[in-house]
Amino acid sequence: MDRKEYSASAVKLSFWFMEFRKVVSLLAAGKTLEEIKEINKKENIFGAPTILRSEQIFNTVSGRIKAMDKSFIEIFQNSDVTTQKLFALIATLSLDTLFFDFVYEVIREKMIIGSNTFADSDIRIFFKDKQLQSDKVAKLTDATLRRLGGSYKTMLFEAGLTDKGKTERKILKPILDPIMERWLKDHNMEACFKALTGVR
Structure with missing residues (x-):
């Protein structure tokens, strides 16, 4: 990837x-x-x-x-809506590295430690860390970062990965279709598999 x-x-x-x-x-x-x-x-x-x-x-x-290998199209067409939404999310993550890092570093870590919720404070901490690592993120205003965090929450909810909690959002760990899992591993996208399933 x-x-x-x-x-x-x-x-x-x-x-x-x-x-x-x-x-x-x-x-x-x-x-x-x-x-x-x-x-x-x-x-x-x-x-x-x-x-x-x-x-x-x-x-x-x-x-x-x-951003995806064309071979995903046939699998997508033969998949249920849950799997199709995950494919759409993976395509989004493939194109947006900051969003990918959020899912990998925040959502995945939460699943690994067995905490099944995340809050706005987790989003703020993530962006603070990124501002220290990246000049580009450091230049973003607080208002932009708030909107960006809101956008991430909406996309994860629409992809079926979280509920729509007010103060905290519950992470709904997906069970990946074995065909999709194999496709990700075969196409050098193991990081996406780990991000979505909470694997080290």
Whole structure:
């Protein structure tokens, strides 16, 4: 898995699972990303409120898909919704290194020590540590970091990894489909497997 530069882009992005699923199904039907881009321009396939938002959704979702080996598409198409959501989350983590580190260093660690909840204070500590490690994160304002933490919580909830608790969120440890687990290991994505399942 390639590590990309830290980014706060998640503040303006969503999980976009239904949109991810739509693009994957069009790819499975033989369309190319270029063709899907054109279809979206003409038909607004995501039902976005503006052209700009429609383009942003396509660019984000297609970027996430491109971060994965194409062989995931067939497995995705034959999986249940729970597994499909995990694939969409893994694609998001593959593109967003800061979000990946949050899941790996906070959520995974919580599962390892047997604590099945995390709080806003855990998010704040994570960002403080990252500000010491990265000039890019150090430059982010407190307001941006708060929004980023909110975005991470929403995406993890929508992926089925947490509940929607007010002060604390319960971590719902997923049981990975064996086919997905094997795919992750075969494609050098063992770190994602560990992040999601709380393995050392």
